[in-house]
Amino acid sequence: MNSPATAHNPAAEAAAAVGDGYDVRVLEPSPPAVVDPPFWADDPADPGAPGNNPVVAPHCGGDLSWDELIATRPDLAGFAADRWLGARRRLPDLPTDYPRALFDFHRLAYSVVAEARYQCNGKFGLRYVRGGFGTPFFGNDSQVRVTGDQLVVQEAGQARAAPVTTLREAGEFVGTAPGTSAAEHDSPELGDIDRPLHVRAAVGDFLGAWFGLATAALEELRFSPGVVDPERVQLWPGHFDPAIAAGDAESGRRATFGFSPGDHAHDEPYIYVAAWGDIDRSDPFWNEKDFNGASLPYAALANSDDHCAAAVAFLEGGYTRLNR
Numbered sequence: 001m002n003s004p005a006t007a008h009n010p011a012a013e014a015a016a017a018v019g020d021g022y023d024v025r026v027l028e029p030s031p032p033a034v035v036d037p038p039f040w041a042d043d044p045a046d047p048g049a050p051g052n053n054p055v056v057a058p059h060c061g062g063d064l065s066w067d068e069l070i071a072t073r074p075d076l077a078g079f080a081a082d083r084w085l086g087a088r089r090r091l092p093d094l095p096t097d098y099p100r101a102l103f104d105f106h107r108l109a110y111s112v113v114a115e116a117r118y119q120c121n122g123k124f125g126l127r128y129v130r131g132g133f134g135t136p137f138f139g140n141d142s143q144v145r146v147t148g149d150q151l152v153v154q155e156a157g158q159a160r161a162a163p164v165t166t167l168r169e170a171g172e173f174v175g176t177a178p179g180t181s182a183a184e185h186d187s188p189e190l191g192d193i194d195r196p197l198h199v200r201a202a203v204g205d206f207l208g209a210w211f212g213l214a215t216a217a218l219e220e221l222r223f224s225p226g227v228v229d230p231e232r233v234q235l236w237p238g239h240f241d242p243a244i245a246a247g248d249a250e251s252g253r254r255a256t257f258g259f260s261p262g263d264h265a266h267d268e269p270y271i272y273v274a275a276w277g278d279i280d281r282s283d284p285f286w287n288e289k290d291f292n293g294a295s296l297p298y299a300a301l302a303n304s305d306d307h308c309a310a311a312v313a314f315l316e317g318g319y320t321r322l323n324r
Contacts, residue, residue: 004150004161010083010130011044017079018056018069025057027084027215028129029136029143031157040121041136043232045219058085058216061223083130084212088308091209094298099267101203106240106261107188108146108197109133112170114182114237116144124182125234128211128242132204133235144174147208148201167193184238186263207261210269211235214242214259217271217311221246221257221319228323229254239263245276246319252277253322255293257315265290269298271311273318285317294318 002008011030018024026044034042047055047062054063066086070077080086095101114124117135120142126133134145134152142155151170152161164170167178167190178193215233222230222244230246243258256274260266274293279286288295296314304310 004147004152005159007154007157007159008130014079014083014085017076018073021053022069023051023053023055025055025062027058027212027219029127029134031137031141031143033137033139033141035121039125039232040123040138041125041127045223045233047223057223059219059223060225084128084209084216084308088213088216088306089209091213091298091302091307092206093302094268095200095202095206097198097200098203098206099262100198101200102207102240102262103188104197104199105146105203105207107167107190108151108164108170108199109240110182110184110187110237111167111178111180111190111193112151112174112176113144113146115171115179116142116174116176118179118181119176124237126237127233127235128208128215130212131208133207133211146204148204149199150204164197164199166196170197182237184236187238187240210259210261211242213308213311214271216308217315218242218244218257218259220312221315224316227319247276247322249276255318255322257318259311266295266297271296271301271314273315273322275318275322277322280321283321285321 009030010026010028014024014026029042047057056069058066066080070086077087081089117138118124120139129145131147135143137143140156145152149164150161151164162173171178180190218233227246228248231244233244235242241258241260243256245256247254254276259271261269272295274291286294301307
């Protein structure tokens with residue numbers, strides 16, 4: 001991976017890697033900043049209207065997938081795997097001392113990273129970025145992101161990075177006071193903004209992989225044929241999870257599909273389907289006791305042969321059960 005202080009443009013980098021003759025789609029936000037409501041953000045995986053070139057997408061909704069292109073262009077496998085576009089790897093092992101570090105990454109995400117975007121355009125949704133998480137581009141082609149244990153600010157094609165220390169110093173580096181605009185009922189307290197954060201590079205790297213897998217699987221569900229009214233994938237900083245909603249709400253068949261890195265009821269990451277309506281509790285799929293739905297824990301996912309395929313199968317299993 002390049003230095004954290006390297007400016008990036010994921011869409012342009014992917015186009016350069018693939019070369020002429022294709023339009024490419026990725027999972028990460030790219031500049032320039034979008035200034036149109038309602039999202040004020042790009043939609044990097046959307047195939048869009050048909051054009052002159054075939055669309056290479058990280059899901060089933062393009063003209064061909066990255067994996068299909070890699071079958072004829074094996075030189076692209078490493079590039080794609082690093083970005084969760086294709087040739088996807090297994091998740092790393094869960095780092096030691098994970099819950100403690102996750103607590104502080106969550107505080108950083110909602111109070112500084114999301115707050116910077118919120119202060120500019122009133123939006124606080126985040127996205128997966130290579131090696132971590134960050135904002136879509138906003139303002140002066142600006143992005144705030146976290147990769148490993150580094151906080152990165154990119155603006156107008158220039159990037160600078162600093163180690164994460166405290167929330168106050170992180171806010172000063174970004175240029176915004178730590179706030180709670182994006183906090184939710186299950187967010188950790190803002191707390192002492194001068195306390196050193198227990199932010200470890202190994203946990204940051206794991207979160208980057210978890211959020212990359214999550215985004216790849218959720219985009220696959222979103223663009224699967226027949227899926228009703230799916231939302232864009234966003235990483236909600238208050239909950240600290242990438243998620244979408246899909247399905248028909250009026251008939252009680254809508255649900256939220258997401259990837260939690262862990263919470264007060266779950267020490268380890270898990271995938272979930274949270275139904276908006278009634279579920280059949282006689283079906284063992286609906287195994288979750290803490291909410292109206294189902295979960296697949298990290299340990300079960302880790303034992304599967306193909307982590308991304310197992311994640312997609314679980315999401316599709318929930319959607320199919322609700323939409324029979």
